[in-house]
Amino acid sequence: MSVVWENRDLFLDGLRLTVALTLISFAVAFVIGLLLASFRVSPVPPLRWFATAYVELIRNTPLTALVVLFYFGFPKIGIRYGEFRTAVIVLALYTGAFLGEVIRSGINTVAAGQAEAARALGLTFPQVLMSVVLPQALRSVVGPIGSIFSALIRNTSIALAIAVHELMFVSNSLANDLAEPAIYFGTAVGYLALTLPTGFAFEAIERRVGVKR
Amino acid sequence: MNRRRWWTVALLLVVALTGAACGSDDDGGGTASDETTTTVKKAPTFPAGSTLDTIQKKGKLVVGTKFDQPGFGLKNPTTGAVEGFDTDIAELIAAAIFGGTGETVEDKIEFVETVSAVRESSITDGKVDMVVATYTINDARKQIVDFAGPYFEAEQDIMVKKDDTTIKGVKDLNGKKVCSVQGSTSIKNVVLPQNAPQADTSIQFKTYSECAEALGDGRVQAVTTDNTILAGLVQASAGAYKLVGAPFSKEPYGIGIKKGDEAWRTFLNDRIEEIEKSGEWKAAFEESLGKLGLKAPTPPKVDRYTAGAPAATTTTTAKP
Numbered sequence: 240m241s242v243v244w245e246n247r248d249l250f251l252d253g254l255r256l257t258v259a260l261t262l263i264s265f266a267v268a269f270v271i272g273l274l275l276a277s278f279r280v281s282p283v284p285p286l287r288w289f290a291t292a293y294v295e296l297i298r299n300t301p302l303t304a305l306v307v308l309f310y311f312g313f314p315k316i317g318i319r320y321g322e323f324r325t326a327v328i329v330l331a332l333y334t335g336a337f338l339g340e341v342i343r344s345g346i347n348t349v350a351a352g353q354a355e356a357a358r359a360l361g362l363t364f365p366q367v368l369m370s371v372v373l374p375q376a377l378r379s380v381v382g383p384i385g386s387i388f389s390a391l392i393r394n395t396s397i398a399l400a401i402a403v404h405e406l407m408f409v410s411n412s413l414a415n416d417l418a419e420p421a422i423y424f425g426t427a428v429g430y431l432a433l434t435l436p437t438g439f440a441f442e443a444i445e446r447r448v449g450v451k452r
Numbered sequence: 453m454n455r456r457r458w459w460t461v462a463l464l465l466v467v468a469l470t471g472a473a474c475g476s477d478d479d480g481g482g483t484a485s486d487e488t489t490t491t492v493k494k495a496p497t498f499p500a501g502s503t504l505d506t507i508q509k510k511g512k513l514v515v516g517t518k519f520d521q522p523g524f525g526l527k528n529p530t531t532g533a534v535e536g537f538d539t540d541i542a543e544l545i546a547a548a549i550f551g552g553t554g555e556t557v558e559d560k561i562e563f564v565e566t567v568s569a570v571r572e573s574s575i576t577d578g579k580v581d582m583v584v585a586t587y588t589i590n591d592a593r594k595q596i597v598d599f600a601g602p603y604f605e606a607e608q609d610i611m612v613k614k615d616d617t618t619i620k621g622v623k624d625l626n627g628k629k630v631c632s633v634q635g636s637t638s639i640k641n642v643v644l645p646q647n648a649p650q651a652d653t654s655i656q657f658k659t660y661s662e663c664a665e666a667l668g669d670g671r672v673q674a675v676t677t678d679n680t681i682l683a684g685l686v687q688a689s690a691g692a693y694k695l696v697g698a699p700f701s702k703e704p705y706g707i708g709i710k711k712g713d714e715a716w717r718t719f720l721n722d723r724i725e726e727i728e729k730s731g732e733w734k735a736a737f738e739e740s741l742g743k744l745g746l747k748a749p750t751p752p753k754v755d756r757y758t759a760g761a762p763a764a765t766t767t768t769t770a771k772p
Contacts, residue, residue, distance in 0.1 A: 311662070314669035322655070402655045408634075412656075415635025 243425035246413055253409030254429050260326055260395040260405060261433070265388060267331035272338025276376075277368055279343050290339065297336040302397050305329050310401045326398035334391050341383045345376035348450075379450045385441025389434050406430065495551030503716040507581055508549055515542040516566030516574045516583035516708075522684045523741045524586050525563075534563045538584040540736035541603055541707075541727075545582075548723045554732070572596045575708050582720070583708035586680075589755070598713065598759045599706035600720030603733075605752040606678040607699030608638055611686060613667060614694050619674055621698040626650035629672040631663035638677040641701045660685060668692060678703055683744040704752055711759065721754045 243250070278290035297305070310325050320328065349372050357367040377384075396407035410426040413419070498504040507513050517525040517538050524536040542561060543554035550560050566574045566585050574580045575597045586606070589599045610630075612619050619625065625648035632639040634656040642651050655672050657663055663675040664685045675682065679699060686693050707720055727733045728751045737748045 311665050311669070314671075319669060319671075400658070402657060404654065412635050 240421060240424060242413075242417060242419050242421055243428075246422075246425070249409050249413065250406070250425050250429055253404060253406035254432075256323075256398075256403060256405040257392070257395050257407075257429070258433065260323075260330065260398060260403070261388075261392050264327045264330035264334060264395075265391055267327065268334035268338055268391070271331060271335025272342050273373070275335065275339025276342035276346060277365075277373075279339070280346055280368075282364060294336045294339055297333055298340070302329070302333055302394060303400065305333060306397050306400055322398070322401050322403050325401055326395070326403050330391065330394060330397075333394070334387060337387050337390075338384065341380050341387060342373075342376060344383075345378075345380035346372055348379045349375045375450070378448045381441060381445040381449055385438065385445070388441065389437055392433050392437065393430060495549070499715075503581070503713055504549060504719060511550070512560060512562055513542070513546045513549060513582075514562045514564060514580045515539075516564050516571060516580035516585055517542065518567070518585045519563075519565040521586055523680055523744045523746075525584075527565075535740070537604065537736055537740040538586065539563065540740060541724075541733075542582075542584045544727050544732055544736065545707075545720065545723050548719075548726075554736075571708060575710055578710070581709070582716075585708075586705055587708050588703045589706040593708070594757075594759070596711070597708045598711050598717055599708055599755075599757075600717050601706035601724055601754060602704035602752045603707065603724045603754075604705040605749070606680050606703040606705065608641055608676060608701035608703070609679040609682055609699045610696040611664075611667070611675040611682045611693050612673065612696055614692055616673070616694075619696055621696065622647045622700040624648075625674060625676075628652065628674060629655055631655045631657065631666050631672040631675045632677055633660060633663070634658060636677065638701075642676055647700055661688075664689065664693065680741060680744070680746065683741070683746045687744050704755075714759070717759070718756075721756055724754055 275290045275294060278286040279294075281287060306326070306329050309320075309329050310322075313319065353371055353375065354367050357371040362370065395405055398405050399408035399411065402408070406426060406429045410422055414422040495508065498508060517534060517536075519525060519527040519534060521536065521538075524538045525534050526536050527534050540554060542563070543557055546557040546561050547553050550557050564574070564580055566580065566583055568585075571583050571585055571587055572593065575583055582600075583597075584603075587593075587599075588606075589602055593599070610619060610622065610625070619628065622642065625642060627650050628648075629652045630639075630642055630648075632642070632653065636656075639653050639656060641647065642653055643649050655663075655666060657666070660675065660677060660681055663672070666672045667675050668689075674696075675685070675693075679695065682695055686695055707724075709716055709720070724733075727736075733751055734748050737746075742748060
């Protein structure tokens with residue numbers, strides 16, 4: 240275990256990048272998720288088709304395949320981003336698909352009468368969503384969103400495939416260098432240090448805003 | 453449900469096409485036969501009870517080698533034979549034990565796959581008689597096994613795009629992005645004070661072919677590792693990349709054997725020197741590594757170092 244402590248600075252550098260990847264891609268993914276959910280319940284058919292296609296396409300593709308496709312494939316058609324940016328884009332697109340589905344299921348829990356009443360008052364469809372449906376929908380899916388956030392933290396390790404020096408990359412390099420598998424205890428501790436508090440935080444949010452039945 | 457299926461099919465197609473476009477070509481051509489002076493005609497006799505005597509009596513030399521190293525030891529998927537410079541060297545050694553030539557003793561050799569991590573244990577556990585598997589001689593490994601040779605010296609070189617004129621040697625890598633495999637020695641050699649301490653080595657992948665991709669996409673300006681590996685990548689690039697040809701570090705490959713078997717080691721060292729003199733070494737090189745576009749170098753001098761006593765178990769880092 241002392242090898243972990245001796246290399247704590249390297250671990251912390253990796254952890255910092257993991258946190259950055261998680262927060263930035265979650266913020267983007269949340270916007271994508273809201274848009275997708277709105278599209279899927281929208282009265283405009285092409286929007287519904289687009290959102291359905293997007294969700295099925297992205298959600299059913301292995302994350303590794305997406306990363307490799309974006310990093311090694313897209314430069315061939317002139318689209319090239321740096322390592323960190325590629326990782327954020329892919330993680331956001333991927334997580335966004337899951338968030339979209341969760342938010343949509345939240346929308347389904349809101350009684351149809353709510354939207355009908357809002358429409359009767361003269362609100363436009365976006366207004367109905369923003370002011371009436373989504374606030375109630377999100378409250379009912381805090382738990383699932385927490386699970387997706389936690390999955391995202393662990394999914395950031397995929398970035399090691401494209402040379403982003405996050406926690407998993409650092410761990411692999413150290414394990415290689417020192418021929419010391421005990422290094423991975425540090426890795427586990429690092430991820431737990433992120434996922435456990437996240438779990439508690441989402442539970443607290445759920446207790447506060449969750450829909451009580 | 454049907455819609456989902458179509459999207460999956462479309463996606464698989466995209467992935468398959470991308471994969472195919474990124475894949476490298478490999479011609480599975482047969483091996484040409486060259487004439488050389490063969491040094492062994494008939495089987496010699498060895499002192500009873502020695503390693504050589506045991507191998508000769510059981511009629512089988514068990515050799516640990518790599519099955520995935522182009523030019524050294526690569527398993528031919530159609531014939532099942534392992535081909536390359538390492539296997540040729542093993543055959544030339546077998547010829548000196550059983551008599552005949554490298555070709556006639558093929559059925560007396562059993563090749564066992566030894567990936568980098570299991571080379572020491574295969575030797576110490578007696579699973580193989582010797583390991584010829586791009587096995588770099590170093591002090592940590594000398595604690596666990598003995599080395600005959602070196603029979604080959606790989607050199608660390610640089611691969612760049614064909615039209616690159618700015619990188620002529622390792623010092624030119626300062627301030628440039630250089631790719632190598634995660635945790636490799638190659639990456640550490642680059643940033644040594646006497647080489648290119650200012651080089652940016654942050655781009656590291658799992659495989660060298662990914663580095664080659666990154667070079668093509670302009671994500672890095674150079675790829676560095678052993679010239680033997682780079683030669684294969686240059687060949688696969690069909691003229692897009694070139695070797696700089698300014699080697700800056702040496703990797704002597706040796707034959708690993710059980711510690712303390714001096715007679716066996718001396719025999720191997722003698723045999724290596726013999727095939728180097730006879731031209732069989734050069735012929736083997738040209739049939740394997742030569743086909744990757746490498747020129748046969750002067751073979752390294754055999755190092756008959758004094759082997760120490762077997763030491764307590766030590767862990768070593770996996771290397772080429």
